[in-house]
Amino acid sequence: MTVRTPMLQQYFAAKAEHPGVLLAMRVGDFYEFYGEDAETAAAALEITLTGREDAANGRIPMAGVPFHSVEKYLARLLQKGLKVALCDQLEDPKTAKGLIKRGVTRVMTPGTLVEDSMLSAGQNNFLAAICVQDGRAGLALLDPSTGEFIVTEVLGEAAQDLLVQELARVRPTELLVGPNAEAYGELAQGALGTSVTEQAALGFDRACRKLIEQFRVANLNGFGCEDKPSAVVAASMILAYAEKNHLALGHVDSLATYSVEGFMRLDPATRRSLELTQNMADGGRRFTLLGVLDETVTAMGARLLRRWIEQPLLDTGAIRGRQEAVERFQTQAMVRGDLRDGLRRLSDLERLVSRAAAGLAGPRDLAALRNTLLAMPALAEPLRKVGLGRIQELREQIADHHELAAVLDRALVPDPPHNLREGGVIREGHDLELDKLRDLSRNGKGYIASLERSERERTGLNTLKVGYNSVFGYYLELSKAYSDRVPPEYIRKQTTANAERYITAELKEHESLVLGAEEKAVALESDLFNRLRHRVSEHASSLLQTARALAEIDVLATLSEVAARRGYVRPEIVEEDLLAVESGRHPVVEASTNGFVPNETALGNRSNEDARCLILTGPNMAGKSTYLRQNALIVLLAQIGSFVPAASCRLGLCDRIFARIGAKDELALGQSTFMVEMVESANILNHATERSLVILDEVGRGTSTYDGLAIAWAMIEHLVDIGAKTLFATHYHQLNALADQMPTVANYRVAVEEFGDDIVWTHRVLPGGTDRSYGIHVARMAGVPAAVLKRSAEILAELEDKSEAPRAIPATTQRLQLSLFEFEEPPVMKALQKLDVNQLTPIEALRLLDEWKRKFGR
Structure with a gap:
């Protein structure tokens, strides 16, 4: 057995109990890593790697970070x-005998964080778990920092796709995978950057007992999960993982179930194409829908x-409930302003309460909670003035917390220090008892502060000083030149290079009073603070309910603010399956x-054979993609309950939005841009319904002209057969022929104005197709050399001269024949072009036909 020093024995014993994680041990004012x-x-944090002697093992690697700023280093590691x-140290170093007892108090992982400094204020930090069993897939999601705990279950042929889409929507920071769910872990790690951990799954009965113990209930009937066994097991996996990592979840006292079928389904490609919360340029929120809408004034609302x-x-009813609340706030601008001013004074109530319940809230956390609770009464009057419908329901969910606010206000100083160990947290x-201890400490310090002056006067030793260190406590210091004049009651304690240090019985008595009172005061203050924190945790359930109601009020008021500022209107949700937008933006x-x-x-x-598919042609830079996206975003805004950027809007609910816009290589997966395009297009064609909205931009451009056009043509036919509402932007102006054959297809174009060789983009979408792409004009604007532009124009003219318009679509039993670019013009065509029929007699015509038949006939 390897011989180690006692402290390193302690370190590596704790390390052995927690394999797969870095162990940081508290040593004095540092957290240290070894081996x-x-x-x-050291490599991850870019800090100095040092060493420490380890008995017979010699010197082993060591790295450390300061205790007071450990969170910023932990965040970088995570x-x-x-x-x-x-x-951590489990006993007071001052009273400990021998080696200080230490033990693991917390295992920090990406999904178990509650510390504000490590979290994004405007985004949930979900720990997810997946359990796959008996043809069912359960997904559980917990945000420990807010206490939100939700589960869902999917089954059937579409289960895998549904679960993948949920993972892409939630983007959990950490995923626990049980048996048979490893593939989801690989996908989440590769595509989402999620940290993945294998976690054993409990049997259903044990899983139920674990949840029952957590929620302190008799059974799970009230949570709506009795018919979702895999979801229950997934939820228990999260609780077991939190327990193993020493994360207290006292604030998690309920479980909500939801169905993915209750929300519009958006696949990852659509989320990316529409740039809902992340842009495609750098993954940030700038130039996203979230970036435009987020005028929230609380982190909970964000x-x-x-x-x-x-x-x-x-759900039409839920959408209209939100719309009515937004409209109510919009018509009461002064009330909305007062309400938002009041909300600005609130801290992140969800996370403050969650940290308190987890036993991790510090003095400033409870002070922020106190200030928030004291600010809440100012919201009552504005909410009363608009208290109808959904707003009234939310008002009723805001509990009265004035007693807790008063307790915190009486106990805490106005501006407490960051750490409890600094003292000065509890009010005088x-x-x-605390006041008495503080008085003792102050009086003792007062005596010691006056001792230097009084001793100088008494002894005539003007260089005498009073000092303090952690080894000897308080002492009297004299230079060696005065050693022959030291009073007899002085007891020499230490010799330094230039001075002697002394103590007296009276000094030690007062030192004992001071230090004893200080230690007792710090211990008592810590106990009083812990009681306050526990008091908050007892109110966690009602506080979190209040926080969630305030978050929704913030969002509704924000949507109203954005609508008023940007001129959005309330869309009309109708039963008919249509989309009618006037002056949409x-x-x-x-x-x-x-x-x-x-x-x-x-x-x-569709039942009226109205246009269901718009084929949009026009040049690059004219705004085709913008037009497609704006309609998808208008539908999405309407179905979250928001007002929309338009003069008016009527729409029937869409079950899904599909968007295929832009190119994205997946070279790491061996997929070209065209392959990705076809995979995403296949997903659309296989899952779109007549209630879906499909927007497609330049499909088929990644392959040859003939292949691409054929694919685009066939895709439109398929979408028309399905009946999906479709906006199809393309450079293949030959597709305009479809409108002549299919009553539900209409041609539109993005108009341009030409001035000689110059063009101006009008960005107006008008009925009718176009037969030009203006690619050479765009190349000129981009700065392509004039010689290249001239040659391009010559080649284009030659190609256009030799091409034919697409023929009509044949009967469905025949194959579609397209003659688009026949570069070798038939000789008979040249002969016909030279022929002047006005100079031809009937006999000459018959003779010419006979000659051509012999010459050109097959």
């Missing part, structure tokens, strides 16, 4: 996908708004440019 963990931590166990954008509703007058483009040109959209009811 391989030190090498890993961002790199590492996990860290904190091994997180909820993001979830709404990611989960549009399919709150606890009589792209919310993101409009917000970042001046003079946006609005456009109309009319996709009518």
Whole structure:
């Protein structure tokens, strides 16, 4: 057995109990890593790697970070996908005998964080778990920082796709995978950057007992999960993982179930193409729908708004309830302003309460909670003035917390220190015993502060000083030159290079009073603070309910604010399956440019054979993609309950939005741009319904002209057969022929104005197709050399001269024949072009036909 020093024995024993994680052990004012963990931590944190003697093992690697700023270092480790166990001192070093007892108090992983400094205020931090069994897939989601705990279950042929889409929507920071769910872990890790951990799954009965114990109930009947066994097991996996990692979840006292069928389904390609919460340029929120809408004034509201954008509703009643609340706030501008001013004074109530319940809230957390609770009464009057419908329901969910606010206000100083160990957290007058200890400490310090002056006067030793260190406590210091004049009652304690240090019986007595009182005061203050924190945790359930109601009020008021500021209107949700938009605008483009040109959209009811598919042609840069996206975003906004950027809007609910816009290589997966395009297109064609909205941009451009056109043509036919509402932007102006054969297909174009060789983009979408792409004009604007432009124009003229328009679509039993670019013009065509029929007699015509038959006939 390897011989180690006692402290390193302690370290490596704790390390052995927590394999797969870095162990950081508290040593004095540092958290230290040893051995391989030190090498890993030093490299990840870019800090100095030092060493420490380890008995017979010699010198081993060591790295450390300061205790007072440990969170910023832990955050960096977690961002790199590492996990860290904190091994803390379990007893007071001042009273400990021998080696200080230490133990792991917390294992920090990406999905178990509650610390504000490590979390994004505007985004949930979900820990997810997947359990696959008996043809069912259960998904559980917990945000420990807010206490939100939800589960769903999917089954059937579409289960895998549904679960993948949920993972893409939620983007959990950590995923627990049980048996048979490893493939989901690989996908989440590769595509989403999620940290993945294998976690054993409990049997159903044990899983139920674990949840019952957590929620302190008799059974799970009240949570709506009795028919979702795999979801129950997934939820228990999360609780077991939290327990193993020493994460207290006292604030998690309920479980909500939801169905993925209750929300509009958006696949990952659609989320990316529409740039809902992340842009395609750098993954940030700038130039996204969230970036435009997020005028929330609380962190709770910001997180909820993001979830709404990611989960549009399919329930007409719920949508109208939100719309009515937004409209109510919009018509009461002064009330909305007062309410938002009041909400601005609130801290992140969800996370403050969650940290308190987990036993991790510090003095400033409880002070922020106190200030928030004291600010809440100011919201009562504005809410009363608009208290109808959904707003009234939310008002009723806001509990009265004035007693807890008063307790916290009486106990805490106005501006407490960051750490409890610094003292000075509890107000004077709150606890009589604490006040006495503080008086003792102050009086003793007062005596010691005056001792230097009085001793100088008494002894005549003007260089005498009073000092303090942690080894000897308080002492009197004299230079060696005065050693022969030292009073007899002085007891020499230490000799330094230039001075002697002394103590007296009286000094030690007062020192004992001071230090004893200080230690007792710190211990008592810590106990009083812990009682306050426990008091908050007892109210966690009602506090979290209040927080969630306030978050929704913030979102509704924000949607109203954005609508008023940007001129959005309330869309009309109708039973008919249509989309009619007057003067629609792209919310993101409009917000970042001046003079946006609005456009109309009319996709009518299929039963009336109205236009259901718009084929949009026009040049590059004219705004085809913008037009497609704006209609998809208008539908999405309407179905989250928001007002929309338009003069008017009528729509029937869409079950799904499919968007295929832009190119994205997946070279790491061996997929070209065209392959990705076809995979995403296949997903659309296989899952779209007549209630879906499909927007497609330049499909088929990644292969040869003939292949691409054939694919685009066939896709439109298929979407028309399905009846999906479709907007199809293309450069293949030959597709305009489809409108002549299919009554539900209409041609539209993005108009341009030509001035000689110059063109001006009008960004107006008008009825009718176009037969030009203006590619050479765009090349000129991009700065392509004139010689290349001239040659391009010559080649284009030659190709256009030799091409034919597409022939009509034949009967369905025949194959589609297209003659688009027959570069070798038939000789008979040349002969016909030279022929002047006005100079031809009937006899000459017959003779010429006979000659051509022999010459050109087959």
